[in-house]
Amino acid sequence: MTTQHEMELIDSAARAQQAMDDELAGEKMIINMGPQHPSTHGVLRVVLELDGEEIVNCWPDIGYLHRGDEKIAENMTYTQFIPYTDRLDYLAPLANNVTYAYAVEKLMGMDVPPRCKYIRVICAELARISSHLLGLGSFGMDVGAMTIFLYTFREREKIHDMAECISGARFTTSYTRIGGLAHDMPPELEPMLRKFLKEFPAAVDEVDKLLTRNRIFCDRTRGIGVLTKEDAIDLGVTGPCLRGSGVDWDIRKSHPYSSYEDFEFDVPVGSVGDSYDRYLVRMEEMRQSVRILQQAVDNLPDGPVNSPDAKILLPQKEAVLTKMEELIHHFINVTEGINAPPGEVYFSAENPKGELGFYIVSKGGGAPHRLKIRAPSFVNLQALPIMARGHMMSDMVAILASIDFVMGECDR
Amino acid sequence: MNLQKAIDRLKVRLGEDVSAPVEFRGETTVTIAREKIVVACEFLKKECGFDMLTDLSGVDNYGEDPRYEVDYLLYSLAEKCHLRLKVRVSEDDMIVDSVTGIWRGADWHEREAFDMFGIRFRGHPNLKRIIMWEGYPYHPLRKDFPVAGIAADLPETAVNADTVRSAPMLGGPFVPTAGTRSSIRREPRQYDTIAEQDEKLAHPTKKEPV
Numbered sequence: 280m281t282t283q284h285e286m287e288l289i290d291s292a293a294r295a296q297q298a299m300d301d302e303l304a305g306e307k308m309i310i311n312m313g314p315q316h317p318s319t320h321g322v323l324r325v326v327l328e329l330d331g332e333e334i335v336n337c338w339p340d341i342g343y344l345h346r347g348d349e350k351i352a353e354n355m356t357y358t359q360f361i362p363y364t365d366r367l368d369y370l371a372p373l374a375n376n377v378t379y380a381y382a383v384e385k386l387m388g389m390d391v392p393p394r395c396k397y398i399r400v401i402c403a404e405l406a407r408i409s410s411h412l413l414g415l416g417s418f419g420m421d422v423g424a425m426t427i428f429l430y431t432f433r434e435r436e437k438i439h440d441m442a443e444c445i446s447g448a449r450f451t452t453s454y455t456r457i458g459g460l461a462h463d464m465p466p467e468l469e470p471m472l473r474k475f476l477k478e479f480p481a482a483v484d485e486v487d488k489l490l491t492r493n494r495i496f497c498d499r500t501r502g503i504g505v506l507t508k509e510d511a512i513d514l515g516v517t518g519p520c521l522r523g524s525g526v527d528w529d530i531r532k533s534h535p536y537s538s539y540e541d542f543e544f545d546v547p548v549g550s551v552g553d554s555y556d557r558y559l560v561r562m563e564e565m566r567q568s569v570r571i572l573q574q575a576v577d578n579l580p581d582g583p584v585n586s587p588d589a590k591i592l593l594p595q596k597e598a599v600l601t602k603m604e605e606l607i608h609h610f611i612n613v614t615e616g617i618n619a620p621p622g623e624v625y626f627s628a629e630n631p632k633g634e635l636g637f638y639i640v641s642k643g644g645g646a647p648h649r650l651k652i653r654a655p656s657f658v659n660l661q662a663l664p665i666m667a668r669g670h671m672m673s674d675m676v677a678i679l680a681s682i683d684f685v686m687g688e689c690d691r
Numbered sequence: 692m693n694l695q696k697a698i699d700r701l702k703v704r705l706g707e708d709v710s711a712p713v714e715f716r717g718e719t720t721v722t723i724a725r726e727k728i729v730v731a732c733e734f735l736k737k738e739c740g741f742d743m744l745t746d747l748s749g750v751d752n753y754g755e756d757p758r759y760e761v762d763y764l765l766y767s768l769a770e771k772c773h774l775r776l777k778v779r780v781s782e783d784d785m786i787v788d789s790v791t792g793i794w795r796g797a798d799w800h801e802r803e804a805f806d807m808f809g810i811r812f813r814g815h816p817n818l819k820r821i822i823m824w825e826g827y828p829y830h831p832l833r834k835d836f837p838v839a840g841i842a843a844d845l846p847e848t849a850v851n852a853d854t855v856r857s858a859p860m861l862g863g864p865f866v867p868t869a870g871t872r873s874s875i876r877r878e879p880r881q882y883d884t885i886a887e888q889d890e891k892l893a894h895p896t897k898k899e900p901v
Binding site for chain 1: 720838
């Protein structure tokens, strides 16, 4: 005669709760992860409370990369702050330049020519692809798929070459100016970009084949670090993390800026909100960025890239050296900066990591009274304890990689 | 519900405690009495659909009274609109009620405002410094804090006021003395001019005391 036993299988979150409630539970261990841990992608420190190998609680500790960017901004002109925006999300400097330029232009109440808007779209989307490639590469490496890193970095290299072609620098681009761009897009960029757009989808498919149905990758990411829709909204999480949790919200669609309303693209949305969904969202976003780039390069309007207002943009060098009025504008622009009206504006754009916002309080004059940077990584990292609770210590790496944060932006 | 309607309803709910809305570049700001911020936020979230707290930041209006303000940027995913709430905080009583009970996302933002301005948030579950280290004595984003920084001790570390000297114009506490020839050349924020550096390199025995 056989006897039947009923076995109760509970999920890891409930198990962790049970372990906490259990009076006989062993002593909890507090361990320190970072700030030099390779999977923390920079200088994030996480204090973990472990019960055996399960995470009972965790506390992210930030501030190791604090440089006081907001204080610095208050003591310089608006144009002088552009190079500092390169160093916020240093994996997508072009996108930060674009967002900052739009924020100050909103304060000035000015518009830029259509060609400038399209070039800025090209910059922002190149930055998005570059950031996602790095995010995916290190994600793969963190969970044991070393090869991916090499594949994504091969592609990323091409984007850096294009950034160099656009701005002269591979990382610290500082390409935008208030009211325009440092200079027009060089003609050599177009063939480079077209070649890249032709080859890149195949490279995404390659990564796709290596990861998306990879058994080990799926096991390491599916059901790991679930962030529900409600939690994501409550915490103010934005970007691929929010969309991975199933909220269809993208600033490019809901508040189109930089002529994004002209472009046809889809916004991928996840269903579960786990690390795997966030990975899938980023994967699809790269394909959509290719679509946007293709349309931008096909329909790039002619005309000037800079707004004609000489009181905001530096005049042409030849004019400065030969004409009186331009010389005065140049002098005032360089010494006092642009004369912003008093008021406060908030401008945010869909950056690779989420909503990057600049809140500028102006009391008039050439420097901001207060410039607050609403950094997506800062806000998204708040969700870490909620995602990590109840998972194994080794899942922490996958969760961190799937948030895809960058500390330069988080600590500012 | 659109933005205007939400503001009207908030006005009915709170009366005198809500100021008239201010428009600038298409953004709406209302000032709320300090004691009523939690009530206002709760109302706007539950009744008017402002389900997201996008941003929260402190501002120091040095020389004005009340000196500080806290700005809350609310967002409604359904209506796709922003609303900014402003609370003025005087220097004598720098306490604002915490909105962490309404949006958990306010946690780090409030800690940052506390860290940078010293504004205290009553009812915050874990109000401690977030960016500067614990035990740091100042609030750096206040206007009376010099941009050059003030030397502060980091106990039990290799880098503190004794081992570090500040840069020209008091450039902050984190400029360690240069060790090698090349780093002297590399580091532009030294005391010495280029000519003085060259002089020192030519006569390395004349070592400057640290």
